[in-house]
Amino acid sequence: xxxxxxxxxxxxxxVVSVVCVGQAAIFKSLTQVxxxxxxxxxxxxxxxxxxxxxxxxxxxxxxxxFVYKKETGKCIPGSWLVPSAxxxxxxxxxxxxxxSFCPSNFTVRQASGLAxxxxxxxxxxxxxxxxxxxxxxxxxxIYTMKSVDKRTILHTEVKSFNRSFWIGLDDLAExxxxxxxxxxRFINANLSIRLFAPDxxxxxxxxxxxxxxxxxxxxxxxxxxxxxxxxxxxxxxNKSVLKDF
Numbered sequence: 180x181x182x183x184x185x186x187x188x189x190x191x192x193x194v195v196s197v198v199c200v201g202q203a204a205i206f207k208s209l210t211q212v213x214x215x216x217x218x219x220x221x222x223x224x225x226x227x228x229x230x231x232x233x234x235x236x237x238x239x240x241x242x243x244x245f246v247y248k249k250e251t252g253k254c255i256p257g258s259w260l261v262p263s264a265x266x267x268x269x270x271x272x273x274x275x276x277x278x279s280f281c282p283s284n285f286t287v288r289q290a291s292g293l294a295x296x297x298x299x300x301x302x303x304x305x306x307x308x309x310x311x312x313x314x315x316x317x318x319x320x321i322y323t324m325k326s327v328d329k330r331t332i333l334h335t336e337v338k339s340f341n342r343s344f345w346i347g348l349d350d351l352a353e354x355x356x357x358x359x360x361x362x363x364r365f366i367n368a369n370l371s372i373r374l375f376a377p378d379x380x381x382x383x384x385x386x387x388x389x390x391x392x393x394x395x396x397x398x399x400x401x402x403x404x405x406x407x408x409x410x411x412x413x414x415x416x417n418k419s420v421l422k423d424f
Contacts, residue, residue, distance in 0.1 A: 206232055206245070206275035213266055214421065216244045216257035216274060217287045217294065224252040228275060231256075241294035243279035243416055248272030258294035259287045260421060278420035285319075285414060288336060290328040296414040297322060299336060299344070304407040307389040310345045311360055314412035318419065320361045321347035322411035324392065324399070327373055333392055333411060343391035343400065345410040350380075350401075351388050357401075361415075375399045 197207050206228075219239055225231040228247040231254035235242040239256055246255040253272060259281040267274050281287050281296035288295055298319070305313055314321045324330050324346050337344050347360030357366045357380070366374075376398030380387065389404035 204232065204236055204242075204277065206277055208273045208275050209267065209421075210269060210274075211266060212421070213263050214260040214274075214280070215263040215267060216246060216255075216276070217259050217261055217281075217289070218255055218257045219289065219292065219294075222253055222255045225254040226252065228273070230254070232275065239292040239294075241289070241292065241416070243294075244274065244276035246272040246274050258289065259296050259416070261287060276421070277416075279414075279416035280419055280421040281414060282419070285412075286336075288332045290331040290335075293326065293328040293332070295322075295329065295332050296416070296419065297332070297336070298412050299409065300412070301340060301342075301409045304409055305345075306407055307345055307349065307404040310408075310410040311347065313410070317412065319412040319414050321345060322413045323347045323359050323361055324374060325359065325366075325370070327370075330374060330392070334394060334397060336411070337392065337394045340409070341395050343393045343402070343408055345408055346390055346392050346399070348390035348399070349388055349404070351404070354388075355382075357390065 197205060223234060225234060231245055231247045235245045235256035241258040242256055243259055244257045259279050260276055261281050262283045285296045285298045288297065311321045322333060348357050348366060350357045352358060358364060376393060376396040379399060380401035382401060386403050387401040389402060390399050391402050391408060393400045
């Protein structure tokens with residue numbers, strides 16, 4: 180069911196309407212809030228906000244927000260909300276969001292319609308389990324690379340360091356079965372082939388159970404979990420929401 184309807188207003192976050200697209204995507208319009216939207220750099224003309232939302236969702240995997248100007252029909256698709264020194268300019272249109280908020284100490288990076296809110300820790304080197312805990316301590320998760328585009332995003336960020344960075348992938352629970360740290364699901368076999376560097380994973384000396392992204396090789400590599408290395412944390416778009424910050 181697709182509809183727009185009015186709802187009650189909050190105190191500091193004023194919600195004036197909601198756009199529902201199917202069962203999964205609910206966009207709330209926001210005013211009186213100091214944020215801006217990270218745009219995907221494209222725009223269209225659409226008949227209404229519902230059509231704008233549908234197009235955003237169909238084109239971009241990380242469609243978490245959009246701006247729609249009723250007077251002109253201009254539709255601007257976007258991803259995360261980020262902090263701003265001033266309130267969103269209502270003259271630009273109405274800002275609709277699913278709430279995904281990237282705080283000021285994190286950075287939004289995009290690749291092919293996918294957007295990540297991430298932070299690198301280059302000077303703080305930890306072992307694998309401590310890196311996971313460190314990310315949790317700041318309401319985030321250790322970076323997972325569940326697509327080639329997410330590899331592109333991380334590579335762009337870390338290539339200048341020429342170092343290996345922890346990512347959330349290991350076979351600690353089941354030897355040879357590499358699972359993502361955030362949800363415990365095994366990596367897809369085809370994706371594994373595309374992401375791991377040549378001849379990896381090799382479980383050298385039968386002690387390599389945790390995975391890093393090797394920026395010099397441009398791929399994943401299994402290593403010993405007790406190595407102290409830099410890491411990357413990322414926000415979960417469904418849990419890092421504006422009202423929590």
